[in-house]
Amino acid sequence: MEFFIQLLVNGISIGFLYGLAAMGFVMIFKSSSVLNFAHGELMALGAFVFLVLIGWAELPIYVAFPLALAGSFILGFVVERLFLRPLIGEPLIYVIMLTVGLASIFKGIMLFIWGGNLYTFPDFLPAGLAIHWGSINIPPVYVVSVIIGLIFLMLFGLFFKYSSQGIYMRSVADNQPAALSLGVHVRKVFALSWAIAALVAGMSGIVLGTINGINVHDLSSIGLKVFPVVILGGLDSIGGAVIGGIIIGLLETFTGGYLSTSLRDVVPYIALVFILMVKPYGLFGLVEIERV
Amino acid sequence: MRKLHFHPCGNFNERYEQELTIFETDFGRTSLAAGLVILFAVVPYASGPYLLYVLNIAAITAIAAIGLNILIGFTGQLSLGHGAFFGVGAYAAAILSTEVGFPFLLAVPSAGLITAMVGTLFGLPSWRLKGLYLTIATLAGQFIIEYLLVHWEGLTKGTMGIVLPGISIFGVAFDTDRSFFYIAYTCLIIMTLVAVNLMRTSYGRAFIAIRDNDRAAEGMGIPILSYKLLSFAISSFYAGVAGALWAYYMISITAEPFNLGLSVEYIAMVIIGGLGSIAGSIYGALFIVGLNEGLRWLTGILMSVDMLSAVGFSMAPLREIAFGAAIVLFILLEPRGLAEVWRIIRSNFRLWPFSY
Known part of the structure; x- marks a missing residue:
């Protein structure tokens, strides 16, 4: 039972980290409508700058x-300006491959x-943040990640609902030509959105780096794990x-806890395939209506 | 003897057959024939063992790249699992030749067919998914196959790998780089011919219709699911044949090379070569293989410079940077790839020497 609860707590806190990493991705x-394969690298860059x-x-x-965070913000801005802007209106595969190249x-x-x-990183989080509850242990980093995750979730919710920039973003996502004709500055x-996404990526990179240490390969492979996460949601x-x-x-x-550790990394993808067969646009995704 | 065709100074096609023709002029036909003679009669004897090795790898890679171009460039389904399918072909050939005892001539097509079945299975999500969601589903396929190759030890011997027997066709042993050159390039030419002609049939036109707008294609009476699956099957057949050849050439295989990086490399070849161009896939494969080998050569030179190796100068990052830069530059500067560059060069010589 305790093992189960410990796994549950671990799972939720790791899940929050994935969610945090995925947020910047969803933002872009x-x-x-760009699938950003350089997300893991943006995370790693943020962590290394920190x-x-x-x-x-x-x-x-x-x-x-x-x-x-400011460095990440500027990086996102520059990446968009130099590489993504020339590709506005080009087919999807070019944009995807461009991010792969980046x-x-x-x-x-x-x-x-x-x-x-x-x-x-040198240890900088206060130990008082850790939660002990019976035999269950939650290290401070996880607490911080949950708090940061909730804060950003709320900020983004408000941003997209009430701020004019957020509404512009939604309008561009919904229908680019219509937004253009209504005077939305699409390029801006x-x-x-790239700048904000890079900022969020940098932040999640820092949080992840605090937990697992900072390594180029690890962080960029977490960038790939973002895919099942976002597709699922x-x-x-x-x-x-x-x-x-x-x-x-x-x-x-x-x-990892009950079956085998080697299966751990594949299970998200297996689940992903099955969920997509039932719900092709993920659990909460907008169903695209196509007209010929 | 009929008159030789040369390029007219405009488009004077009157019938659809003229649009569909492979060789617009007799000059193209004769120069291709001359090129093939040189390829088979001169190249294997003029080049050293290292160059032969590179050329063989390029031929194998080109076969797989043509397959991916059929799927991405002609059918418009972006797949991130091609590297894994290549691995399935390699393992299928290895298992068939060691456990079942298939000879080379039987093992390679069977490996292709097995891979085609696996590819169809992982193409099934295209039943309901398209665009980005399908891409991610194929990414899932890549990781699942990779996992199975390493962990299904009863079949693939896990990290031990499998050692293949040497190639022999009707009792003749093909065990040198030079003899493999003939096998690899014969396969490449057959596969290229099949692909080029496939795209001129109703199947090819159906693929292109699905790429341009699948709803409209469905409305015109094309059963899109079966055609998408067919495209997945053909594309993985190519990957499987290439994988099988690779396994025979490498003699022993492990699951390591068939990772996501390989899949990305194949997409890079297709883009650099030119989407929707069979010849382009070959150029792209040559480019990437050449880039890899060129960087290896450069690494060798730089490593021998004492000053650089003294500061622990590592060259692995250089490969990543060059590879990424090649993709980015091609997409930004010439998105239609080397095939388009070649077309432009050719059309500059079209009315040569009287271009004005």
Whole structure:
């Protein structure tokens, strides 16, 4: 029973992390319908920038964290401006492959600078955040990730519902020509959504790096795990990303706990195929109505 | 003897057959024939063992790339599982030749057929999914197959790998790079011919109709599910044949090379070569294989420079960067790929030397 509850708690907290990582991904898809294969690399870049700021420059965390996020924000902006903007209106496969190429370049640059080694952040979270409840232990990082996840979920919910930029983004996602004709600055919307997505990716990279250590290969493979998460929730639903993350997190920890650890990494994909056969647009995704 | 056809200075086609023709001019036909003679009679003897190895790998890769182009470029279904299908073909050939004792000539097509079945199975999600969702479903297929190749130890011997017997056709042993060259290029030419002609039949036109708009294609009476599955099957057949050849060439195989990176590499070939162009797939395969080997050569040179190796200069990242940069630059500068570059070069010489 205790084992079960511990697995449950682990699964939910890992799931929140996946959800957090997936949020930035959904952000890009929601505004520009781009499937971003460089997401894991953006996460890793954010984590490495934070590592440099906090470890090498020895800045205090309340300076380093916003600086790292600002760096990610600018990076997202630049990526959109240089690489994605020329492709507006091009077929999907070019855009997808462009992000694959970008992922490869980013990964190469990071391997070039930091190599394939595992780094860890200096311990900066207060130990008081840990939750002990009977024999169940939740380390502070997980608590922080759940809190950050909830905060961002709420912020995004409000942003998309009430702010004018958020409404522009939704309108562009819904129908690009219609949004253009109503005076929405589509290019600005794309740039902003990439910048925000890179920021969220950087942040989730920092959180994940605090838990597992920072390694180029690990973080970029988590970027691939984002796919079952977002597809499960529906590519364009931010709440769905979190729920999909929790489902995948639970599936993983329970298979890891009860069946076998090697099966752990495949189970999300098996579940994904079956869920997609029943619900082709994910659990909360918008059903596209096509006209010829 | 009829008059030779040369390029007219405009499009004077009057019948559909003229549109469908493979060789627009007799010049193309004769130069291709001359090229084939050179390929088979001169190239294997003029090149050293290393160049032969690279050429053989390029031929195998090109077969798989043609298969992927049929699926992506002609049918419009973006698949991220081609590397895994290639692996299925390699393992099918290895298991058939060691456990069942199939000879080479039987093992390769059977491996292709088995892979085609597996490909159809993983193409089934296209029943309800399309676009990005289908892409992710094929990504799931990639990971599931990869897992099975490593962990289904009863069949694939897991991380031990399988050692294949040497190739022999009717008692003649094909055990050198040069003799394999003939096998690889004969296969490539047959597969290219099949693909080029397939795209001129009603099947090929149905694929193209599905790519351009599957709802409209359905409305015109094309059963889209069976055609999508057929496309998956054909594409994986190519991957399977290529995988089988690769397994025979490499002699021993493990599951490691058939990862997502390989699938991405194949998509890169198809894009760099040119979507919807059979010849383009061959150019793309040559480009990527050439890039890989060129970087390996560069690595060798840079590693011998003492100053660089002294600071622990690692070259693995260079490959990632060059590979990514090639994809990004092609997409940004010439999205229609090398096939289009070649077409432009050719059309510049069309009225040569009287271009004005």
